[in-house]
Amino acid sequence: MAKVSLKNIKKSYDDTQILDDLNLDIKNKEFIVLVGPSGCGKSTLLRMIAGLEDITAGDIIIGDKIVNHLEPKDRNIAMVFQNYALYPHMSVFKNISFGLRAAKLAKAQIKEKVEAAAKILEISDLLERKPAQLSGGQRQRVSIGRAMVRNPEVFLFDEPLSNLDAKLRNSMRAEIKKLHQTLKTTIIYVTHDQIEAMTLADRIVVMKDGKIQQVGTPLQVYKKPANKFVAGFIGSPEMNFVEYADKFLGIRPEDIYLKEAAPTLKNQKSISGKISAVETLGPESLITITSGNSHITAKVPGLFKGKIGKNIDFVFSMTDSHSFDKKTEERM
Amino acid sequence: MNKSPRTIKQKRALWAWLFLTIPLIYFIAVRFYPTVGAFSISLTQWNIVGDKTYIGFDNFIALYHDPVFWGVLSNTFEYLLLGVPISLLLSFIIAYYLDQVRFGHGFLRACYFIPFLTTAVAMAWVWRWFYQPVSIGIINLALGEMGILQLDFLRSTTQALPAVLAPAIWAGLGFQIIIFMAGIRAIPMTYYEAAKIDGAGSWQILKEITMPQLRPTITFLVVISSIGFLRIFDQVYNMTQEGEGGPLNATRPLVLHIYKTAFDNFEMGMAAAQTVVLFVILMIITALQLRILQK
Amino acid sequence: MKPIWSAKKALIWTLLAIGAIIMMTPIIFMFSASFKYNDQLYDLALISSEPTLSNYVYLSQNTQFLTWMVNSFIVAIIVTLSVLFFDALIGYTLCKFRFKGRTVIFVAILSTLMIPTEMLVIPWYIVAKDLGILDSYLGLIFPGLMSGFGVFLMKQFFQGVPDEYLDAARIDGLNEFQIFIEVALPLVTPALSALAIFTFLGNWTAFLWPLIVTSSADLYTIPVGLSSFSGEFQSEWQMIMTGAAVASLPTIMIFLLLQRYIIRGVILGGLKG
Ligand SMILES: Nc1ncnc2c1ncn2[C@@H]1O[C@H](COP(=O)(O)OP(=O)(O)OP(=O)(O)O)[C@@H](O)[C@H]1O
Ligand SMILES: [Mg+2]
Numbered sequence: 075m076a077k078v079s080l081k082n083i084k085k086s087y088d089d090t091q092i093l094d095d096l097n098l099d100i101k102n103k104e105f106i107v108l109v110g111p112s113g114c115g116k117s118t119l120l121r122m123i124a125g126l127e128d129i130t131a132g133d134i135i136i137g138d139k140i141v142n143h144l145e146p147k148d149r150n151i152a153m154v155f156q157n158y159a160l161y162p163h164m165s166v167f168k169n170i171s172f173g174l175r176a177a178k179l180a181k182a183q184i185k186e187k188v189e190a191a192a193k194i195l196e197i198s199d200l201l202e203r204k205p206a207q208l209s210g211g212q213r214q215r216v217s218i219g220r221a222m223v224r225n226p227e228v229f230l231f232d233e234p235l236s237n238l239d240a241k242l243r244n245s246m247r248a249e250i251k252k253l254h255q256t257l258k259t260t261i262i263y264v265t266h267d268q269i270e271a272m273t274l275a276d277r278i279v280v281m282k283d284g285k286i287q288q289v290g291t292p293l294q295v296y297k298k299p300a301n302k303f304v305a306g307f308i309g310s311p312e313m314n315f316v317e318y319a320d321k322f323l324g325i326r327p328e329d330i331y332l333k334e335a336a337p338t339l340k341n342q343k344s345i346s347g348k349i350s351a352v353e354t355l356g357p358e359s360l361i362t363i364t365s366g367n368s369h370i371t372a373k374v375p376g377l378f379k380g381k382i383g384k385n386i387d388f389v390f391s392m393t394d395s396h397s398f399d400k401k402t403e404e405r406m
Numbered sequence: 407m408n409k410s411p412r413t414i415k416q417k418r419a420l421w422a423w424l425f426l427t428i429p430l431i432y433f434i435a436v437r438f439y440p441t442v443g444a445f446s447i448s449l450t451q452w453n454i455v456g457d458k459t460y461i462g463f464d465n466f467i468a469l470y471h472d473p474v475f476w477g478v479l480s481n482t483f484e485y486l487l488l489g490v491p492i493s494l495l496l497s498f499i500i501a502y503y504l505d506q507v508r509f510g511h512g513f514l515r516a517c518y519f520i521p522f523l524t525t526a527v528a529m530a531w532v533w534r535w536f537y538q539p540v541s542i543g544i545i546n547l548a549l550g551e552m553g554i555l556q557l558d559f560l561r562s563t564t565q566a567l568p569a570v571l572a573p574a575i576w577a578g579l580g581f582q583i584i585i586f587m588a589g590i591r592a593i594p595m596t597y598y599e600a601a602k603i604d605g606a607g608s609w610q611i612l613k614e615i616t617m618p619q620l621r622p623t624i625t626f627l628v629v630i631s632s633i634g635f636l637r638i639f640d641q642v643y644n645m646t647q648e649g650e651g652g653p654l655n656a657t658r659p660l661v662l663h664i665y666k667t668a669f670d671n672f673e674m675g676m677a678a679a680q681t682v683v684l685f686v687i688l689m690i691i692t693a694l695q696l697r698i699l700q701k
Numbered sequence: 702m703k704p705i706w707s708a709k710k711a712l713i714w715t716l717l718a719i720g721a722i723i724m725m726t727p728i729i730f731m732f733s734a735s736f737k738y739n740d741q742l743y744d745l746a747l748i749s750s751e752p753t754l755s756n757y758v759y760l761s762q763n764t765q766f767l768t769w770m771v772n773s774f775i776v777a778i779i780v781t782l783s784v785l786f787f788d789a790l791i792g793y794t795l796c797k798f799r800f801k802g803r804t805v806i807f808v809a810i811l812s813t814l815m816i817p818t819e820m821l822v823i824p825w826y827i828v829a830k831d832l833g834i835l836d837s838y839l840g841l842i843f844p845g846l847m848s849g850f851g852v853f854l855m856k857q858f859f860q861g862v863p864d865e866y867l868d869a870a871r872i873d874g875l876n877e878f879q880i881f882i883e884v885a886l887p888l889v890t891p892a893l894s895a896l897a898i899f900t901f902l903g904n905w906t907a908f909l910w911p912l913i914v915t916s917s918a919d920l921y922t923i924p925v926g927l928s929s930f931s932g933e934f935q936s937e938w939q940m941i942m943t944g945a946a947v948a949s950l951p952t953i954m955i956f957l958l959l960q961r962y963i964i965r966g967v968i969l970g971g972l973k974g
Contacts (some may be wrong), residue, residue: 125872147873159863172870173873176879418800419801429787433809436847437816437849443823444820454830503717510714513721518721520956522967523963524906525905525923525927527925528731528927528944529945542936584967584971639908640909674823681820684817688815
């Protein structure tokens with residue numbers, strides 16, 4: 075029921091323009107992830123959708139209503155914050171039911187809703203605790219619960235997992251994915267962790283300096299980055315770029331092979347250089363070579379035993395490479 | 407015409423002004439207007455019932471030529487110049503050692519702190535009793551039993567001022583000790599550990615680590631306690647005969663003088679001029695201290 | 702090495718304990734004298750051979766100490782509640798709202814801290830006289846209803862409250878006043894208690910303004926009442942000490958009950974203020 079459309083959205087604070095003519099159509103029940111470097115305007119956009127910031131120009135449509143001037147509570151949205159925003163003086167139950175109590179719902183109804191949400195989130199045993207007595211992951215569940223009981227049509231998440239350690243982040247990520255499938259609502263999710271973006275999103279929106287660089291499925295964004303920025307931003311370790319005639323040639327580290335271990339490649343090219351760094355990640359290794367004045371990193375399986383300073387040969391397929399215009403940096 | 411609805415920013419600003427309306431009225435009516443009033447009354451001659459006569463700076467000129475007023479100012483500075491160093495030195499020494507004590511720490515701290523919570527008026531009378539001549543006053547009683555000569559205290563023009571100052575220092579000590587201890591506690595342990603590894607003695611640590619680190623605390627306490635001693639009133643009013651600040655004005659500070667001028671003699675203009683002098687003194691002293699101590 | 706150290710520590714401890722006794726002496730003697738008859742006063746024994754409550758009985762039956770006590774409580778409590786509410790509201794608004802004039806208002810309120818009360822009492826007195834509120838509760842309380850110190854303190858503390866807390870409540874549909882009361886205030890209770898301690902103590906012990914503004918004994922606060930009573934009862938020191946004890950007892954009792962909070966509050970208020 076709730077698609078979200080952003081039409082020619084602009085945002086500026088005094089003279090500084092933060093968002094510049096943004097257009098985006100989000101389908102009903104879609105999981106959209108906004109990624110981009112710090113300060114590019116992700117939170118600002120999310121807060122505008124929530125009704126916490128003014129829209130300088132343009133329209134925001136939720137469902138089929140223009141919500142530009144609606145109060146947050148009338149927009150059918152709920153928001154989950156990075157620092158959870160749980161009130162330390164209230165129990166988990168009180169925190170989750172805060173909005174319902176503000177809306178003056180009947181006690182029994184509140185109880186029912188809170189318990190239902192708690193069950194889905196597996197925090198039924200924690201309802202009487204105070205936030206200080208919870209772990210980070212539990213706190214984030216509570217704040218999701220707080221958003222859930224509002225029965226919103228759109229969930230807004232602003233970096234909900236970035237205060238968690240790596241392991242918890244992985245498991246919470248899976249749970250958010252599951253939650254999306256259970257609740258069947260539209261989700262707009264801000265992160266600057268690209269693994270989160272790749273695994274959670276139906277479509278990823280890559281932003282930079284208040285502009286959308288590319289919208290697409292994780293695979294599209296990864297396989298066919300629209301420009302050099304997206305190419306460099308998505309994927310880890312970062313894509314290698316080499317200046318080559320009137321273009322940048324980009325090749326992902328995972329598409330580069332050691333010559334002796336390479337499969338048969340179409341359109342094979344080779345590079346050779348001195349090993350300047352080796353990082354061992356366990357199942358694979360990162361090898362950086364210096365060739366001329368460019369550095370190229372390859373991701374190879376297994377433990378790599380070569381010495382730094384030794385010469386080595388890499389190969390890759392031109393079919394896997396990406397070319398970007400040298401001036402516009404657009405994909406060619 | 408379709409009026410565009412208010413933006414979030416405008417709504418917030420409206421709320422802000424709504425919240426601030428009563429406070430602004432209050433601050434204007436009860437702080438700013440009276441401040442201006444004090445300055446303007448200081449330029450008049452006025453006995454509160456009759457008319458105000460504008461006399462320019464005559465009040466200030468009269469004060470300049472008034473030996474009693476100079477005496478009062480010198481008393482006021484005597485309170486300041488005795489009170490601040492004595493109370494800070496005492497409270498620092500006590501705080502420094504109390505901080506190292508574990509056994510009975512809470513109890514000792516409470517003993518030092520409780521006087522801060524007492525009513526100055528009540529304690530002034532207790533001390534006044536202590537200072538009475540033998541057969542009534544505890545101190546002279548004790549001195550007598552030890553066979554030492556008696557002291558006149560509040561009856562002497564030289565001893566009265568320190569005698570009045572003592573309960574003021576005594577009552578403020580607890581606050582200063584607590585603040586000093588908090589300041590000492592806030593110094594990172596690693597500084598001390600590093601100094602110990604370098605082989606510094608405890609005197610050197612005190613001089614080169616503790617004291618410099620305590621500079622903001624010391625500045626704060628110097629400024630606050632100076633303001634306190636410059637405004638001393640309750641003790642003097644309650645410890646001297648008829649609240650006159652005697653004997654022979656020997657203990658009368660500026661605030662008591664203002665009180666007498668305004669509410670015994672009803673010379674409102676003159677009293678206001680005296681408050682302006684107090685204001686200027688407070689400003690200058692505070693500014694000087696901040697400049698010197700914050701360098 | 703070791704024995705020297707413990708000897709030094711013992712010496713320090715003993716000196717500190719002596720100091721503590723000296724600090725408590727006036728208070729102890731005050732209470733001790735309040736249980737004595739006049740003719741036992743010169744006896745240095747702390748507990749007299751025949752302790753008596755007669756001074757307390759006399760004070761409660763023949764003087765207005767009880768009234769003064771009640772007056773002091775009323776004044777101190779009203780002023781404290783008002784300061785807590787308004788200073789928190791002002792500090793919150795100046796910290797969490799962006800609007801034109803914000804800095805000017807903050808600086809203006811802060812500048813009132815530099816104006817000594819003594820400078821204001823004369824204009825206050827004149828205004829109170831013109832309004833006919835000399836010698837009334839209103840006259841006693843109006844100068845203290847808001848304080849620049851509290852505004853500054855509260856603003857400092859609200860700086861530590863993340864905006865997300867407020868945004869979350871906005872999404873839940875609370876209005877800005879509800880957010881202040883239900884969300885913001887509970888997040889700064891340490892600051893509120895610090896401010897409450899300072900304000901209550903300051904008003905309980907306040908002398909100059911109540912002395913000026915009241916003229917009938919019915920409206921005296923306890924310091925003014927005690928001062929006038931003691932002036933009349935010169936030489937009846939056991940009575941004066943009883944009055945002083947009555948005046949001091951509430952704050953000392955509160956301290957003994959809430960020692961931990963009070964010390965923390967004084968540190969907070971002292972360091973941030
Ligand atoms: N109230 C404000 N006034 C002025 N500029 C602001 C304000 N809020 C945000 N900005 C600016 O807007 C830009 C976008 O901020 P935003 O918080 O949306 O970035 P973000 O993409 O969420 O970054 P991050 O990943 O660090 O959270 C930043 O340059 C920021 O400095
Ligand atoms: Mg952000």
